[in-house]
Amino acid sequence: MGGLSRRAYILNKIQQEEPGAKLVLDAGAMLFAQPVLAPSLVTARTVQAGGIIEAMAEMGYDAFGLAPQDLVAGIPFLLQQPEDLQLPWLSMNLVQPDSEQPLFAPYIIKNAGDLSIGILGLTGRSQDVSGQQDHSGHRFLPWEKTLGDTLARIRDQTDMVILLSSLPEQTNREIAQRFDDIHLLIQSGQSAAHKTPQLFGNTLITQIGSRGKHIGRLDIDWKPSRTWKQSAQSGIKPIKDRLDRINWQIGRLIKRYGSDPGEQNAQYQQLLEEKNRLTAELAEIEARRQGEEEQLATYRSSYISLPVSLPEDQEVREIIHRTKLAVNKINRSTLGDLQQRRSQVNQQAFSNLAGWQVCQSCHKPQTEFWQQTAHAKAWQTLVRENQQFNPECLICHVTLPTYDQDSVIDQNLLAGLKEEYKTIGCEACHGPARDHSLQPDRFRPAQPDEQTCLMCHTPERDDNFIYSEKLNKIRCPAAGH
Ligand code: HEC
Ligand code: HEC
Ligand code: HEC
Ligand code: HEC
Structure with a gap:
């Protein structure tokens, strides 16, 4: 929890200092560390989760994904938060058991500058979730059943689509390959590590290390083509690689012969020919792309870590402090009971x-x-x-x-x-x-x-x-x- 006040400080700073439209998103898995808790820990951890929600609300997030880890205290815990603490939770596949009606908003459309951005949430199904806890109030629909329809509904109203997903990495890649019009997929809860943005088809997939110890930042220059430059350029890379290899081989031959091996050397001639052919091909593609280039979207990504040396946001710090006191009080009484039994x-x-x-x-x-x-x-x-x-x-x-x-x-x-x-x-x-x-x-x-x-x-x-x-x-x- 300690990092939250520093997170708030950084977010504030970014909001204030830099030009350009901003969205603040979280893909989920913030509230609890794991999807199932020992019963003796549930009360204290739920109070802690309440504190996290309060802190997040203070930070003004635009959208929140819901991961299985966030459901440990049950759906009512989330739905019954006071009005001013209702975070913009998103999940299109977390539904009521009978009616299959979504329990949370499946998506949200946000304006950022003159862009209209669709943000969708998919909750990863976890085997563990239905285990120890009583989660009778909800069901997960498979993503195949909801994603296509939801996308179709917002496609025409938006310039860009972002999916917040706590599904496994492999599934996210599958989704990326299948839906070209999901432009950014932010993954949560899959491992402790960062995943540098990587393109699958026209979808950029990324994840920031677990539970809020870092902030990930993506600076995006979006274009009406709705196509990432890196994805359009993927055709060029194999040609460039091949050229590099040929240049290396030519260099090696020259070195071996001490000078230009000349027309007598068939291998050398063959390499030269291929080099000329590829260079021409590349030039042609690049000339064709020149006009296109300006139409393609680009991004720059970075991670901001939150070392203890950073200043803290006072309001969030106050929330955390209050929460810690409450949690400590609960732990004290739980441990007091246990103390006698365990001595x-x-x-x-x-x-x-x-x-x-x-x-x-x-x-x-x-x-x-x-x-x-x-x-x-x-x-x-x-x-x-x-x-x-x-x-x-x-x-x-x-x-x-x-x-x-x-x-x-x-x-x-x-x-x-x-x-x-x-x-x-x-x-x-x-x-x-x-x-x-x-x-x-x-x-x-x-x-x-x-x-x-x-x-x-x-x-x-x-x-x-x-x-x-x-x-x-x-x-x-x-x-x-
Ligand atoms: C896995 C072991 C581990 C756990 C669990 C752990 N700590 Fe620590 N803690 C450390 C280590 C190691 C350091 C020293 C790190 C350093 O300064 O390089 C440290 C340092 C600290 C400091 C900084 C001390 C100072 O005055 O500079 C605080 C505060 C702290 N821990 C509080 C906590 C709290 C609160 C918890 C439980 C929520 C906790 N720690 C759980 C290992 C742990
Ligand atoms: C954080 C780890 C740590 C703690 C805590 C610690 N020590 Fe040590 N101690 C060491 C290390 C490291 C050495 C050096 C070992 C070596 O040289 O191979 C050492 C060495 C020693 C030695 C051997 C000195 C010699 O003659 O070489 C003694 C005795 C000793 N410690 C006693 C204590 C006592 C008593 C305490 C508690 C009051 C204590 N240590 C707490 C890490 C610790
Ligand atoms: C039982 C857990 C534990 C073990 C074992 C342990 N440390 Fe620590 N260490 C801590 C904690 C916790 C702190 C922070 C204490 C605080 O300030 O409250 C700390 C602080 C320190 C600090 C001061 C803060 C810093 O990072 O400069 C040093 C140095 C350090 N440990 C070195 C060692 C070394 C070397 C060993 C092994 C020989 C060792 N510790 C073994 C838990 C441990
Ligand atoms: C009654 C006295 C006594 C007490 C109490 C005692 N020690 Fe020692 N300790 C010794 C003597 C004597 C040696 C050997 C010194 C030597 O050979 O140089 C020794 C050696 C050590 C060494 C060095 C071991 C080595 O291989 O060099 C460590 C570490 C150590 N003691 C730790 C502790 C710790 C930790 C405690 C408390 C839990 C403790 N001692 C309590 C007397 C004591």
Whole structure:
């Protein structure tokens, strides 16, 4: 959620500073991280999703795709948002079970400058969605059943058509190949990675990395031909490639003979002939295109990342803050309940830990050094952010014995966390060392390596992790004895 206020800041800036008509779109998969949630998490996450909606409404989006991930809290949750928080959700294939009437607007037509732009939404069908949750209030129609008709309805009223789709990548490509008059397809929820715009037929497909950590920006110079220059030029590329190859071969022959191999060399003659033929062909096509060129649409794409160093939009920041407080309150009470039930399990999981206070007695210099590092303050950071009851954050901001997947997945295990494990203590890096504390000569704790750090310094949390550099900042001093 933290990135939203920075997103708002950037969007504001773009809106204010630069000329040209703008559309602000999101293809969906913003509200929840996955299509199905553990029941114990649903309440808190729904409150969080409410905060995201409020923040997005504040940002003035023109259209929103709905992905299966957005439906975790049910359709009524979306439909019953207060008037001023009704985001322009689009989905042509999310329908009422009986009447097959769309539950949301299938499309919207927006004016951008003197262009009329049709924006359509397709919701990806996900097997998981109908699983744990009760989603009886809706059905998905296959895209084949709706897309053609909807397109036909808006074709004559629009200059450009954009599809927001959370269908799988392969399906999106199929759609692109089939419908030349979808000019831009923005994909969501298919992977964490960006997909640089790529043309399939006359459709540009793109995706911005998952859940709003970046903004994708497309500057488009649209033309009445409704054809991308890159798509019109695709015929030229094979000829150019072939010419490159021939030039290379000719160069190689000249090098081998030390000079022009002359008329005697049949291979050389053949290459020259083909080169002349292709050059003429290319010149002809390009001359023909010259007039056309100006009629073709072009784009420039870029990604804007949202580092913590960016300023934040104050209003959105306020919304996020309020939401975090509410979420934390819910988590606190959920965890409080669990705490009692789980205390038994907890004892076991942490039974091999000593806690940093114990190490202190024998390793004073290292402890004093560690206390100056960010790790010693990691718990304080969560408290400052009001996130100290959020299991999602705890896993990396506390002393977790072994990063064993089971206990991480069962995040509720952290409910009964003892005071001495609240922060990234010695044993997060050196491993459980209770045995060592009791019998230092018999048991030796581990020394961390890069792998140890990467458990928490994941690309998502720290996209600038260079082991050698960061190691220098936190390596404990050698024992001086
Ligand atoms: C009772 C004293 C004592 C306590 C308590 C203690 N240690 Fe040690 N530790 C030692 C001694 C002694 C050595 C060996 C020093 C040496 O050989 O140079 C050692 C060595 C180490 C080493 C270096 C291991 C190596 O292979 O070089 C690490 C790391 C370490 N301790 C971490 C910890 C941690 C973490 C704690 C707390 C959980 C802890 N120690 C608690 C006495 C203690
Ligand atoms: C248990 C999770 C965890 C492990 C393991 C871990 N870190 Fe960290 N690290 C964090 C967290 C969380 C912070 C931010 C703490 C804060 O400021 O609240 C952090 C902060 C830092 C910082 C200061 C901020 C920065 O990026 O400059 C450095 C340096 C660092 N870690 C290096 C390392 C290295 C090197 C290792 C491995 C030897 C390591 N960390 C292992 C979680 C971890
Ligand atoms: C996968 C591990 C991981 C998880 C989960 C995680 N963090 Fe962190 N966090 C880190 C690391 C690593 C850093 C240090 C990054 C750096 O500075 O390079 C960090 C740094 C931070 C900082 C910046 C500290 C400062 O004062 O500069 C804040 C704030 C923070 N985390 C809050 C949270 C919150 C809130 C959550 C839960 C929503 C969370 N983190 C979940 C690993 C994690
Ligand atoms: C973020 C990871 C991290 C944390 C947390 C951490 N250490 Fe270390 N520690 C290291 C690294 C890295 C080294 C150096 C290992 C090497 O040189 O191979 C080290 C080395 C040591 C050594 C061996 C020093 C020597 O003689 O070479 C001791 C003892 C030690 N740490 C104790 C502690 C104690 C006690 C704490 C908690 C108060 C602690 N460490 C917290 C990463 C950590």
